[in-house]
Amino acid sequence: MLNNVTLLIGITLMYSTPLVFGALGGTISERSGVVNIGIEGMMNIGALAGVAGTYLSGDPWLGFLAAGVCGGVFAVLHALAAVVFRADQNVSGIALNLLGPGLALFIARLFWGGTQSPAVAGLPKVFGANAFSDTPWANLNVDSTVVLGLAAAVAMWFVLYKTKWGLRIRSVGEHPAAADTLGINVSRTRFVCVVISGVLAGLGGASITLAISSQFSITAVSGQGFIALAAVIFGKWTPQGSYCACLLFGMAQALTVVLGGGAIAVPSQILALLPYVLTLVVLVVFVGKSVAPKADGTPYEKGSR
């Protein structure tokens, strides 16, 4: 029993962590008024950069850092399009989703001659390798990214609601003209937020390839950026909400693992779709409508009324 509980928690946290980073990235960008469907693409870049950085430096932490940096650099494309050129944010986000995996694979081929990297050293576990071995508590010896993800969520909550930068970011997402008249640089704020969102999404990608699997492959991210996007909306555009949405989703995945393998008499394919159905049910029954920041998705034009 205890074992099953810790197992469920451990797997939930494992599944949810890359989503947490992605969703936090989406949250910060959208709170500043820039819709970011490009999370998936940014995560792909991070997934690659994390492994490449580790491969080159031998230190997974440097790789993790590299993932953040590369995610941020890649996000500059979106920031340029959405903030500087006031392009349609949906279209540029989709473009990033096409570019991200494409570039990642292209670079991977140049690096390793194939679309898959060799295995690299992964990030350590929270309590070190093999702690609590053979006890139910071993299940709770999660990846260090889990802690970082939680820390990032808490930090973002703190920044958004307790600091002046947060106040400004939120004002820019709700009423950019008001912020502008108070001397807040709307474009710069948005630009920075989009880049931060790329950094976080990049870390999310790396927390797949450096914690869950310790190598890069085409399928490392496969759709998790979109789930993260859903978590942003599900979590009503707040860091704490998105964090919980990711946990819920991770838990649904964990349930299919715990319930699978003949524990209940359901075909495994049907079990596999459970998380997605569960998400919809929770949305319909408990969450309902969520309202985006008012200026989300609208390019800011000085003096527009």
Place this chain on the structure above:
Amino acid sequence: ATLVACGGTANKGGGSTGSAADGGGTYKISMVTDVGGVNDQSFNQLSWEGLQKLEKDGGVKVGYTESKQESDYPTNLDRAVDGKNNLVWGVGYAMADAVKTAAKQNPDVNFAIIDDAGDTSISNLTGLMFRSQESSFVAGFIAASQSKTGKVGFVGGQVSDIVDMFEWGYKAGVDYANKENGTNVTVSSQYTESFTDEAKGKAIAAKMYSDGCDVIFHAAGGAGKGVIDAAKDANKLIIGVDSDQYRYAPKNMLTSALKNVDTAVVDISKRIRKGEKLGGKTITLGMEDGAVGLAPEHDLMDDKVYDAAQKLMDKIKKGDVKPPANEKQYDTWHAELEK
């Protein structure tokens, strides 16, 4: 058995290996991957590595095309034919239909398909099959013999005939060990529903280990990477698949159930190039042919177990033990064993 053994031994083709002597230009071989892509760390990759080896040996030019979706199979095969290739490999049972159609349409090009029986009525198509249940059987035997907890696990990718060979061969091997050793080791088995979802592989394996399994065998392609990772985290044993996966986890990799697609591809390609009439035939390779087997490293294995496994392999090679390849065969096999 549904398997038709033809061809037989691997290295008796006649003639030497070094052969730029076939006259004319270079011999061209192309392969078309299934949707797994050329770096799937499974049969696509092994096939490609085999072909590259072939090219290095000289006289042959090789190439590949990756399929992105099922509807790419016919057109990619088509292009391979247009590229004036003498031999075209279709990798994976998923391509069976497309390869058969292409072979019928292009009678003057040789085709070969991996993991499918081909079609005896098509004279330019060679099917290449592996008796993976044989190596899985030994893997099961080793797992059960090595287990201290009396529980072992199997993690599959997506249910299919090929993965069935691994699962039921493995289960039979465990039964066999139970009978030999007088133990009662049980197998838990679970599928990731994906050949790529490493997280799921890891989660399932973590669950099995924390449920008390101490050895897991995986046949889950890329998702198996997660299984290996889980073994490292839990400090438990794991049995790899397809190629020797020792390098991924030297401290945990008990052994690997090999499926030497690369050597088989090299071998068949050479024989077809030599002009051997393999068309219309299914070549089924097993342990006896060296096409499936176990990885050499055994530093984590008890010597007793290793020796017993070697003996078991001899028996399989001789045909004294015939592991089952699917659930139905397993049931009959199991009933017989109980007797």
Place this chain on the structure above:
Amino acid sequence: MEPDPRYAVQMHGIVKQFGSFTALDHVHLDIRRGSVHAILGENGAGKSTLMNILYGLYQAEEGTIFLDGRPTDINSPADAIAAGIGMVHQHFMLVDDFTVTENIILGDEITRGPGLLDMNRAREAVQKIISEYGLEVDPDAKVEDISVGMQQRVEILKALFRGAQTLILDEPTAVLTPQEIDRLVDIMHALASRGKTIIIITHKLREIKASSEMCTIIRRGSYIDTVRVADVSEQQLAEKMVGGHVSLIVEKTPADPGEVVLEIRDLVAHDERGLAALKGLSLAVRAGEIVGVAGIDGNGQRELVDAIAGITRARSGTISVHGSEIQNTTPRNVLEHGVATIPDDRQRRGLVLPFTVAENTILEGYRDARFGSNGMLDRRRIDAYTSKLISDYDVRPADCADLPAASLSGGNQQKIIIGREIESRPDVLVAAQPTRGLDVGAISYVHETLIAERDRGAAVLLVSLELDEIMNVADTIAVIYAGAIVGTFKQGQIDENLLGLLMAGGSQS
């Protein structure tokens, strides 16, 4: 005039272009420190643009700004704030779901350590200026929950919080009751007496008379004149503003009301946030009369219009047209009962801006067999209809049928809506703020049209925040307060002061 340190603000030779459209053409402005200075002009004259330049939101193509006699570059609002300029915008610049305090400190936050908000000290600081200037408002209330008058105070507080010496008020009175306006004028004088300079934009002549010493007049982007207010009459000001003779009175014959067409009984409805907005409202409109609903914004006007239009659910009570109940049916059913609505926000609720003018003219009637049968639209018939509507309602430019509605000016957009609604020959015409943002000419056109509809026999319900409009146009005046009608009067039976009192929740005695 030469730069002079006695003047807080001087703007010389300002030119501003939007594309090829010249919004300001060499405009001059000289404002003496410590004075209240009005800027007068029609809609679209360029008043806001001029002030936005002073506030750094726009950059002028030509011209110089002098502050205290020194030439100053103002490239951003931050520059303006630093130079002691504060601005209360025509469209409030408040973040709805922030608190009053958060709105005030935004951009100039009170922090502890690096960047950490110190809300306690912030609240104290805000409270301090609130009491200093007597601008009562709850610092912890969310902006979306407070009245428009309060919101305006928040805007003023924002400027004062930043230590503004010069305060620009862009049309501050449009949404206030007469009492609130008086209060604002007092505040302005109080501020001026403490040495602050006030610039007020308005086209309400009476307020200029009440508040300002000097007045600068702009017409269509050109500087006309600067006058001492005490020296001119309202009529003179109006003529300078429009550039010709204007009549300030609406001409109409007495109403001849028939039977009750639209009847609302005990209507209860909630607003978007689920709070009670209409609390048992009753109202009747007869054929051939204009009933004007007067009230301060946010007292249930929008919900009233929406409930009639079938967009907001009635929790209880009835709305009937010719005796048949229409509440809680569909907007379409309401239309089919002969109720036409001119919505308050023409761009958001009245028009589909990317649609062509032609498409907008059939927005409601498109189902009609006139515009095509078998589910298809008949281009030719639509075009014919649109051309007629364009010429009947004098929409300009005359060849705009295939242009997007977005490319028309506000007044012409409104004409399209009015034309569309009236062409359906409604029994009930609900007009919500039909003249908002229009200039004098357009306003009198709208008023004439409403009166013509009345004379045709329609029951007209006019909902407006402009007291003048209600006083001049309505035959019957109903005052709405806190979701109920608190008094009904015949035209001429009530004066502006009493009306203002009722609108603010006072009682009649």
Place this chain on the structure above:
Amino acid sequence: MRTLIKVARRPITGTLAAILLGFIVAAILLGAAGFDPGASFTALFQGILSRPRYISNTIIKASPIILTGVSVAFAFKTGLFNIGAEGQYIAGAVCAVLVGAKLDLPAPIQIPIVVLAGVAGGAIIGAITGELKARFGIHEVITAIMLNWIMLYINNFIVMSDLYHRPNSTGSLAVSPSSFTTILGEWKISRAGQDMLRGMDWLQDFLVRPDVNIMFVAAILVAALAWFMLHRSKFGFALRAVGFNRDAAEFAGISVQRSMLCAMTFAGAISGLAGALVITGMQPHSLATLAAFENNGFNGFSVALIAGSSPLACIPAGLLFGGLIYGGQNMQLAVGAPTEIINIMIGTIVFFVALKHVFSILTSRLERRAEREAHRLGSEDGAAPPPPAERMTEEASAAERESECSRAPGEDRRDARQGGGTDAQ
């Protein structure tokens, strides 16, 4: 100069520029990676055009993504973001197989039944998305993402189920041959057909090997239908009104909820049709176990964006996209260039499509300068410059129409006034 500006201002010009930039970026990357861009692009185009069969295959490959593109574009025009085309496509394929594999009626009855089953499957998935949005306000993006995955696993469940699994394969049972929508499928390999085609090399190559089927025709018809519905029918008028301005539409008596439901259902039906026609028209006429999304729906998304959300423009955009993907395989085969370069190229194109309006702003600026110049010269010459007012309005509408294409309606359109214009009063 004037004509240049006129050309530069047309929406298509921006798209073409985006495509060109896509090629340029791809060339740079290829060069940096040590591949000869010239040879690579030659291989690419040879892979599309060098044989009749390749042209035929390009068209065949493009057809499903034209359809999913139209599905996405249609939803776009009605203010909805149909990221669920993928799941709707799978639903179409699944339902076609569910019915077609078990039913074997004469072709004239069988084909419509099977295709309609697929259409219904897609429509139902679309309808769920629309209904959840209309009734519970749940964002269509979330619903669609979840439904995509749900359909993937349902597909795999059906494939492996006892009733539908084809033994010794990774696929499901095929639909019965009476459901096939291949063109001349039987005939072209029959003796008579072969005799007939002998000598007509071009036609033979075009027709015989590829799975020539009715889907391209269907795609054109559906694109035309979608356009016609949107722009000529009352129903489409209402849908578009809701798409551009929900509040105004509601005021005008249009039911917003019903229209969302209808729009998503119709969009879903189009994607479902794509799935069904792939089953009936192409080998192997059955479902396969999906290891990952095949991207038929997601590619439709890119197609719709390149097409500026115009259903008709989805046809050329889909052909371009299909051609790049199909021809890209030849790049890999011929020069060993990684196929990812195609994804990068498409991504770049879409990226610059997003920036298309910058192009027209630049031209506006150019033009204004030209105008000022002309004005100066004009006043010197004493000749009156052309009255700016009319031209400006014309221009504003052109810019407007263009921005309408590239932007999802339903969002705030107050910025639609950009592009300038003077009051002609």
